[in-house]
């Protein structure tokens with residue numbers, strides 16, 4: 369399974385080469401595959417804000433490389449370069465509020481600088497750290513895929529229908545994906561008959577990105593409107609809903625793409641199992657519950673317009689782009705440190721004490 373999973377890394381969203389960060393512009397996929405080169409932290413912050421790069425782990429990795437770009441520019445300027453580096457740090461931290469991977473990666477970069485020996489080269493150390501963040505996300509994808517597949521097998525090993533939301537694949541991570549990594553692994557093991565992909569209004573991460581990734585690999589995928597999910601659970605033999613996460617709190621509540629919460633409610637009603645797949649960099653033990661998670665609200669025009677053309681009436685639009693699924697609706701959280709079934713505060717604390725499994 370490992371080799372076939374790694375083949376899915378042919379698709380990637382982030383490339384660090386020749387001292388620049390290259391991001392695949394996810395706003396225009398699947399119609400155009402355009403890479404944009406970034407050489408400044410401000411440029412990367414704007415790329416995150418405007419969704420050139422998206423998906424919690426991918427945002428964190430991009431921010432880490434942005435801090436390398438910042439160090440190079442600020443050291444060249446001379447003077448108190450660390451104060452200027454902190455300004456870039458703040459700019460990046462302000463780009464999107466919900467995915468904690470962003471803040472996790474930034475603080476790892478700052479810690480690296482704080483631990484630097486006096487004669488060490490800060491730029492080289494930061495680059496090594498950013499690459500390590502990227503690499504460890506790839507590794508985490510592999511471990512989670514294996515654990516998630518084992519969990520599916522434990523409950524029901526034969527081919528089944530799976531429903532997913534948003535995009536959690538190679539485009540959203542440093543590897544081949546979190547939830548989509550488990551789905552890929554389950555398909556390789558002959559345990560997936562069909563994947564139902566929610567289109568994921570309003571950015572259409574499901575129809576543009578997830579459906580594209582799966583179809584490219586010959587994994588049977590059917591696209592559906594988000595509002596069809598309950599009907600599909602009732603009529604199409606769905607056994608698992610498998611999603612990613614942007615922030616998981618100390619009690620096991622999960623923030624993910626808007627619409628995830630209603631999937632969990634519907635899954636509970638229909639007896640469909642609900643799995644969340646996320647690396648431990650998505651877990652925020654500083655927040656007691658999901659009520660404390662800052663939920664990003666984006667411009668209402670994202671709902672009122674399609675392709676820049678007005679389609680909605682002249683009214684206000686409320687556009688929260690994440691919601692919080694309470695822990696008691698979740699069957700399992702799969703991380704690279706292990707699986708937490710029926711999450712609660714004690715089990716999450718135990719998980720975070722464990723070492724990574726790879």
Ligand SMILES: CSC[C@@H](O)[C@@H](O)C(=O)COP(=O)(O)O
Nearest residue numbers: 422423424534536540612613625
């Ligand atoms: C592995 S990605 C997990 C989440 O980041 C994903 O489900 C999601 O909600 C992405 O939202 P986005 O707004 O596209 O950044």
